[in-house]
Amino acid sequence: MSAKLIDGQRVAELIRAEVREDVEAWVEDGHRPPFLKVVQVGSDPGSTSYIGAKTRACAEVGIGSETLRLPDTISADELVRAIRRLNADDGVDGILVQLPLPSHLSSHHVIESIDYRKDVDGFHPMNVGRLALDQPTFRSCTPAGIFELFRHYSIPVKSRHAVVVGASNIVGSPMAIMLSRENSTGKATTTICHKFTKDLTRHTIDADILVVAAGQPNLIKAEMVKEGVVVIDVGINRVADETRERGYRITGDCDFESVREKASWITPVPGGVGPMTVAMLMKNTLLAAKKSIYPAEIST
Numbered sequence: 001m002s003a004k005l006i007d008g009q010r011v012a013e014l015i016r017a018e019v020r021e022d023v024e025a026w027v028e029d030g031h032r033p034p035f036l037k038v039v040q041v042g043s044d045p046g047s048t049s050y051i052g053a054k055t056r057a058c059a060e061v062g063i064g065s066e067t068l069r070l071p072d073t074i075s076a077d078e079l080v081r082a083i084r085r086l087n088a089d090d091g092v093d094g095i096l097v098q099l100p101l102p103s104h105l106s107s108h109h110v111i112e113s114i115d116y117r118k119d120v121d122g123f124h125p126m127n128v129g130r131l132a133l134d135q136p137t138f139r140s141c142t143p144a145g146i147f148e149l150f151r152h153y154s155i156p157v158k159s160r161h162a163v164v165v166g167a168s169n170i171v172g173s174p175m176a177i178m179l180s181r182e183n184s185t186g187k188a189t190t191t192i193c194h195k196f197t198k199d200l201t202r203h204t205i206d207a208d209i210l211v212v213a214a215g216q217p218n219l220i221k222a223e224m225v226k227e228g229v230v231v232i233d234v235g236i237n238r239v240a241d242e243t244r245e246r247g248y249r250i251t252g253d254c255d256f257e258s259v260r261e262k263a264s265w266i267t268p269v270p271g272g273v274g275p276m277t278v279a280m281l282m283k284n285t286l287l288a289a290k291k292s293i294y295p296a297e298i299s300t
């Protein structure tokens with residue numbers, strides 16, 4: 001078998017087109033366009049490039065955006081003060097602090113200082129807690145994007161064995177919560193592993209759906225998966241490549257060429273999950289502007 005490709009680029013385009021129409025209708029109804037404020041601390045080139053993709057998507061769908069660039073020497077207090085100003089600004093609907101932060105700053109502390117009603121990343125404990133409790137919430141963009149891919153390609157989740165490799169706050173952990181909950185999108189038997197798992201193959205070989213978000217190129221090889229598996233590769237790794245002008249290429253966490261021979265569906269890297277993350281951020285920002293998750297009456 002050679003897997004069918006899950007075209008995240010294409011599905012993300014469809015979602016952006018949908019959001020664009022919804023934004024137009026919102027503005028025609030007399031509201032100002034939604035507005036996203038991105039906070040970048042330092043100048044990590046990877047972060048700069050992700051932020052570029054996010055602000056370009058905003059422009060495409062009619063969401064206003066601005067990036068607040070702060071020096072990597074900023075203190076925790078100064079950063080939290082800057083975030084509190086954005087919390088209090090009625091012209092800002094969504095706030096996104098690009099991660100990772102410089103090592104002297106605690107991402108937990110910084111994320112908790114964001115008003116959860118503007119937390120379009122879905123990283124605030126309030127939103128993660130509500131996700132775990134199956135209440136309406138800002139769902140983290142990457143797992144939410146993966147579920148959109150399942151929906152688009154009619155890939156069933158219910159009753160299947162989903163194995164998630166990687167338990168990060170950004171992807172693995174919320175992904176496992178969503179897969180495992182007894183709700184309309186979940187009901188999967190869910191195993192959480194990481195790159196430290198003893199005998200990883202014992203778990204991955206049994207997966208009907210394998211979501212890999214471990215940040216390690218070539219972690220998953222063909223002999224670790226079963227025939228017909230659905231493979232979602234969330235890895236975005238830069239590996240040195242002298243043949244490329246920029247000196248590196250982007251690869252996922254799976255050995256794509258060999259794994260695709262056994263899988264039924266597989267996401268390419270790049271062009272798989274990455275564009276979906278950005279598209280779901282657009283959706284969340286519109287939800288924040290509309291106060292759909294937290295209507296005034298349930299806000300503190």
Ligand code: GUN
Nearest residue numbers: 096097098099100121170
């Ligand atoms: N760094 C890597 N992925 C993400 C993301 O989805 N949101 C933020 N804020 N930072 C990230």
